[in-house]
Amino acid sequence: MAMVRRSEFLPWLPPMGRKTLFALALAFICFAFAFPVLWLILTSLRPESGVYYVHRGTEFTLGNFAEVLREERIVEAFVNSALIATLATVFSLLVTVSSGYMLSRFTGPASRLWFGTIYVFRCVPYISWVLPLYFVTQSWGIYDTYTGLLLPHVAVHICFFSWLMKGFFDGIDPSMEYAAMIDGCTRWGAFIRVAVPSALPAISALAVLCWLFTWNEFLFALILTGNRVPMITVVMAQFVTEMGLRWNLMAATAVMALVPAFLIALFGQKYVIRGLRI
Amino acid sequence: MFGEQQRFVLLLIAPAALLLLLFQVVPIVIGANASFRDWALYNPRKTWIGFDHYVAVISDPAFLYVVLPNTFLFMVLSVAGALVVGLALALLLNRPFRGQKLVQTILLVPLMVAPVIAAIMIRWIFNDQFGIVNVVLEAIGLDGQPWLVQRWSAFGIILLTDIWLWTPWFTLLLLAGLQSLPKEPFEAAAIDGTTTWRVFRFLTLPMLRPVIVVCVVIRAIDxxxxxxxxxxxxxxxxxRSTELFSLYAYVHAFLNLDLGRGSAAAIIGGLIILVIGVVLYRLVDRIAKV
Structure with a gap:
C-alpha cells in the first residue's frame, strides 16, 4: 500500500512545536468561547459584598441561589418556561413531521404551493406578525395565557421544521413504505409505522432544537404575556432595569436558566450532529 | 369531492396550514389594516389615514440614516463573522485529535445560551465600573472605556455577542456537511502531495458550497x-444610535403607543426582507444546481 502522508499546517515547524502550537490555539479558542459563561458562574457564587470585585476575594456562597428561589415570580417563570417549551416541542413535531412528509413524498401544484408559502413565511420578520398578534390574542381572549403563548410558538416552527423534515424524508428511501402499502397498510399506516420510525434520529434532533429555541425565546414572551404568565427570559430582562445593580442575583438566575438548556443540549448533542446533515 | 390521495395530502398539511393561517396570516392582515389607520390609544375611532404612516417612516431621518444602515451593516458583518469563525472551527473539529469530543462540547456552549442571558453576561463583562474588561485594561495601564454608551463600541459589542452566539450554529451544520463529503478526492489529493491550502481552496470549499449557501441564507434572514x-x-x-429595524417597530408600537406607525414600520421591514429572501432563494437554487 502506498504511504499516504497527511499534509500538515505550518510544515516548516518541527512536529513538537506544531503540536504545542496547536494545543495552545485550541486552549485559547475554548477559553474565548467558554469565558462569558464561566465568568457568569463565578459572579453567581460571590456574595453581595464581593460582586464588584469578582476577580479578587475568596468568599463564595450559594446564598444567591437561595435568595432567587425565594422569589415566587422567578420560580413561577421557570415552571412556565419549562412547560411551554415542552408542550411547544410536542405540538410542533406533531404538526411539522406530517407537513414535511407531504413535501417530500408528493409533487405537484399543492406541494409546490405549500413549499412557496413556507419559504415566504419563514422570511417574514417575527416583529411583523407578533406585533399585531398582540391585538389578535387580546380580542380572542387568549392574551397572557398559556394558549396564547403556546400556539404562536408552535406556528413559528412550522416553516423551518417542515423544510428540515422534508430534507430528512428525502434521504429515506420510500420503497419500504410502498412495500408496506402492498402488504395492506393504509397510507396513514405506511406513514406512521414505517416512515416516522425511520426518521426518528432527525425527529430527536428537531426536538432538541425546538426545546432550546422556546426556552430561550424572548420577543414572543415579551409581547404576548403580561403579569399572569411570567417567562424566564422576560423576567431576566426586567432584572436589568429593575434590580439594576444586583449583579450577583442576576447571575444566579441566569445560571439556573442555563442548567436545563445545558442538560438538554449535552444529552441531545449526538442526535443533533447526526440529524442535521443538510 | 377529493380522491383518496388528495384527502391524505390535505390532511397531512391541514394542522400546519391552519396554525399558519390563524397565527401568521391573520395577524399580518390585521397589522396591515392597522398600518393604514391612526391606531393609537388617544384615538378610539381608528381613523383611516391611508399611507401617512408609511410616508412618516420612510421620511424619518432616524429610520433612513440610522436604523436601516445599522440593520444592513449588522446583517452583513454578523453573518460574515460567524461564517468565517464557524468554518474555521468546523475544519479544526473535522481532523481527529485527542480531546476532540471535549473541545466540540465547549465550542457548542453558546448554542444553549439564551440571547438574553448572553446579553446580560456581556453587559456585566463590559460594565464601565466593575466589568472585567475595564479592570484588566486598567491593570495593564490603559484607560477603561464606557463601552456601551459610545455608538461604535456599543455596536461592536452587539456584533461580537451575536457572532459568539451564532458561530456554533455554523460550526455544527458545516461539520455535518464536512463529514458527509466523499473521502476519495481527499485521498487522491494526499497521494499527490497537495498543500493544505489548495485542498481547502479547490476541494473542500467547492464541495461544501451548497451547505454554506443554505446556512448563510437562513442566518442572514434571521x-x-x-x-x-x-x-x-x-x-x-x-x-437611538444602535437601533435595528425590529427595535424601531417595537419602540413605536409599545413605548410610543403608536400601533399604526409601528405596524407600518414592521411591514416595510417585512417587504425589504421578503425581496432579499426571494433574491437569495434564486441564488441558492442556481448554486445548488451547478
Whole structure:
C-alpha cells in the first residue's frame, strides 16, 4: 500500500512545536468561547459584598441561589418556561413531521404551493406578525395565557421544521413504505409505522432544537404575556432595569436558566450532529 | 369531492396550514389594516389615514440614516463573522485529535445560551465600573472605556455577542456537511502531495458550497430581525444610535403607543426582507444546481 502522508499546517515547524502550537490555539479558542459563561458562574457564587470585585476575594456562597428561589415570580417563570417549551416541542413535531412528509413524498401544484408559502413565511420578520398578534390574542381572549403563548410558538416552527423534515424524508428511501402499502397498510399506516420510525434520529434532533429555541425565546414572551404568565427570559430582562445593580442575583438566575438548556443540549448533542446533515 | 390521495395530502398539511393561517396570516392582515389607520390609544375611532404612516417612516431621518444602515451593516458583518469563525472551527473539529469530543462540547456552549442571558453576561463583562474588561485594561495601564454608551463600541459589542452566539450554529451544520463529503478526492489529493491550502481552496470549499449557501441564507434572514440582544444590551442606545429595524417597530408600537406607525414600520421591514429572501432563494437554487 502506498504511504499516504497527511499534509500538515505550518510544515516548516518541527512536529513538537506544531503540536504545542496547536494545543495552545485550541486552549485559547475554548477559553474565548467558554469565558462569558464561566465568568457568569463565578459572579453567581460571590456574595453581595464581593460582586464588584469578582476577580479578587475568596468568599463564595450559594446564598444567591437561595435568595432567587425565594422569589415566587422567578420560580413561577421557570415552571412556565419549562412547560411551554415542552408542550411547544410536542405540538410542533406533531404538526411539522406530517407537513414535511407531504413535501417530500408528493409533487405537484399543492406541494409546490405549500413549499412557496413556507419559504415566504419563514422570511417574514417575527416583529411583523407578533406585533399585531398582540391585538389578535387580546380580542380572542387568549392574551397572557398559556394558549396564547403556546400556539404562536408552535406556528413559528412550522416553516423551518417542515423544510428540515422534508430534507430528512428525502434521504429515506420510500420503497419500504410502498412495500408496506402492498402488504395492506393504509397510507396513514405506511406513514406512521414505517416512515416516522425511520426518521426518528432527525425527529430527536428537531426536538432538541425546538426545546432550546422556546426556552430561550424572548420577543414572543415579551409581547404576548403580561403579569399572569411570567417567562424566564422576560423576567431576566426586567432584572436589568429593575434590580439594576444586583449583579450577583442576576447571575444566579441566569445560571439556573442555563442548567436545563445545558442538560438538554449535552444529552441531545449526538442526535443533533447526526440529524442535521443538510 | 377529493380522491383518496388528495384527502391524505390535505390532511397531512391541514394542522400546519391552519396554525399558519390563524397565527401568521391573520395577524399580518390585521397589522396591515392597522398600518393604514391612526391606531393609537388617544384615538378610539381608528381613523383611516391611508399611507401617512408609511410616508412618516420612510421620511424619518432616524429610520433612513440610522436604523436601516445599522440593520444592513449588522446583517452583513454578523453573518460574515460567524461564517468565517464557524468554518474555521468546523475544519479544526473535522481532523481527529485527542480531546476532540471535549473541545466540540465547549465550542457548542453558546448554542444553549439564551440571547438574553448572553446579553446580560456581556453587559456585566463590559460594565464601565466593575466589568472585567475595564479592570484588566486598567491593570495593564490603559484607560477603561464606557463601552456601551459610545455608538461604535456599543455596536461592536452587539456584533461580537451575536457572532459568539451564532458561530456554533455554523460550526455544527458545516461539520455535518464536512463529514458527509466523499473521502476519495481527499485521498487522491494526499497521494499527490497537495498543500493544505489548495485542498481547502479547490476541494473542500467547492464541495461544501451548497451547505454554506443554505446556512448563510437562513442566518442572514434571521440576523435582519435581531431583537433580544440589542434590547438587553443597549435598548437601542446611546440615544437611538444602535437601533435595528425590529427595535424601531417595537419602540413605536409599545413605548410610543403608536400601533399604526409601528405596524407600518414592521411591514416595510417585512417587504425589504421578503425581496432579499426571494433574491437569495434564486441564488441558492442556481448554486445548488451547478
Amino acid at each position: 440576523a435582519f430581525r435581531t431583537f433580544d440582544i440589542v434590547w438587553t444590551l443597549t435598548g437601542g442606545g446611546p440615544g
